[in-house]
Amino acid sequence: MGIHNAFAALARLARKAVTPALDVEDTAKFPLPNSAASIRLLVIANAVIPTVQLSLLSPLADSIAAGEVSLEFLTEEQIKKVFGSNIRSHDALQWFRQRLINSKATCIFICRYSGPFASELLSYSRECGIGTVYCIDDDLLNVPREIGEAKFAYHNHPLRLTAVRYLLEEADVVYCSNERLTQRLGELGIAREFYVGSLFCAGRVLQAPRDGQALTLGYMGFDHAHDFQVALPAVVRLLRQQPHMKFELFGRIARPPQLAEFGDRVIELPVVQNYEDFLAALAARRWDIGICPLARTRFNEVKNINKWIEYTSVGTAVVATRGMIYDSCCAEGCGWLAEDGGWDDALQVLATNPSVRMRQVQAAQRRLMQEYSLEALRAQVLDVVGLATRAGMVRYKVVEDDQAQSPPRAMKPRNQESVNMDDTIQKITDSIDRTSNVIGKVREPASVAFDGFDEHRVQSGYVESLSDDDLKRLNEMLPWMCFTSDTKGRRFGNIAWKGKRETPQVVPDPRIVQMNKAFGLKDRSVLEIGCFEGVHTIALAQFGAEVTAVDSRIENVVKTVVRCNLFGYKPTSFVSDIEKAEDMARLPRVDFVHHVGVLYHLKDPVIHLKRLAALTGRGFLLDTHYATPEMVNNKYEVDGHDYRYFHYREKGRDEVFSGMYDHAKWLLLDDLKGLLAELGFGSFQILKDEQQRNGPRITALVCR
Known part of the structure; x- marks a missing residue:
């Protein structure tokens, strides 16, 4: 079989794994993929980029051909083709969610993705028990200007940097291309373990080196003119000394003016997007x-x-920069390592000594077959997928059983020599078969109807007189993450996402009813910590309290003001980061505090409670997660007292249901009671103590 035919066959195998959803002109129909394959990968990427083809499609081609693996792509490029510049719109999000649902994936493979809906993607995977892999092969948090202004601006957009960091921190498995990259990410604050295998790219020997006089020198790259400058002077001198040789530039690199003297001996070759077609063209x-x-x-x-593997595959002798990334693969005569000023010698020797060039390529091709084979990379990729798949299913079991602990997100690679590919596939298949029925139940799309809500209708003040059109407009104006239902059953607000706040909120919340019964809120001053979107604020006001409602996020304050005003109430509401001393100092002294769903998001709950105690005259409603002794994994000291806690990772400012900082401390229940007693709150009445998905949680009335 000729080289072009071989690659055409491989490309067909890869395309067989891709459903019609790749035809973005037809994506609105949401075609369902064939679910016969035991491993169904949904590949999320900005586009079908070379890394996807190199690290996933090529090694899995045999598994795809055998029907063991199927792939579907969901890319930012597809979203753009459907929604244009509105890729972060509500309609685009709904489209994105539907594609997730229709994929019926057993694992989500996220490759270098920095596009929209990263948090929604992981939220969906967690709800459905689907494991996630984030694959990264560059320092995407520090892309330099040298690779081109367009790429620099693209990768360094704040939204893209946020998405990359979030996925690095929260995916089940982060699959790194090399150990050096893991060290760099650690320096940048990504505090987790990474999966690093023995290889990341692989190849096959496609053709032997050409014997005889050297005729062609080549370089391939994309916008890496600054790299090319390292070797350019030696290339110019070689072309002058060897007038029979030509030089070829393959990719997106402008011909430098230093090469003008060589005329048509310098050839520029266009970009070939498909990776297999590119290799065929290179050969x-x-x-x-x-x-x-x-x-x-x-x-x-x-x-x-990658370049060493690609050059070696097609029988090309390699000259590479010494002391960077190529030293290992070029060792033992498998490539020529050049110092910054030593490129002339390397090029001259290889150009004028065919036997030296032949021996080097033959040695390199032996190493390629032994150490960088597609079979070894296939085993490694299946191992990564297997780890993520099992992590997702463990999480799903945790959710079903209401256990406290989530599965570990740090996965260590196993020794590649011990990986049996057939066993890996069978283990994944068996696990998926055992849970497929249950997973299917939680993946139905959520209803986002505008009206028809029969439960939890509440008299909604001025909302009642709004027309349907005005209320719909209001629902689109702000990023609502919950909703109430007026007396007509119409929705005021929105769901957060599938499975999150998708039913009308109860007004008043039963906890506030208990608070009012115990304390009597009429004409009392109440400080609401974390007002979110004003649902609890309304209930406190309904019981006659004078409410001051604060939240650390400005958007939540705005939504609280809007909701309360339309319900006919005018609480005092403003932004306050309760972990900052200056913000706490601006809070008023009150009779009672409504403290629901906030304490377990704080990085310093002890200091917060000490400051709050000075503002609280009588007591407060406290609803929070706490740590059991088995959960404790750290301690910290405040005013000479050690407090043990469970270190809980938070997602920061941009995740609406998360704390503002990188972690929170969940205190032991006994420590929490003891601290409040020391602060003068000797009565601690637990109304509810239950095990929830993330951990144990109490509702308590605390008073002096």
């Missing part, structure tokens, strides 16, 4: 020598050896 060029120059930048220090 057809029959390069004798291929260069891998790298500027000595921190970004380049964590890159990968």
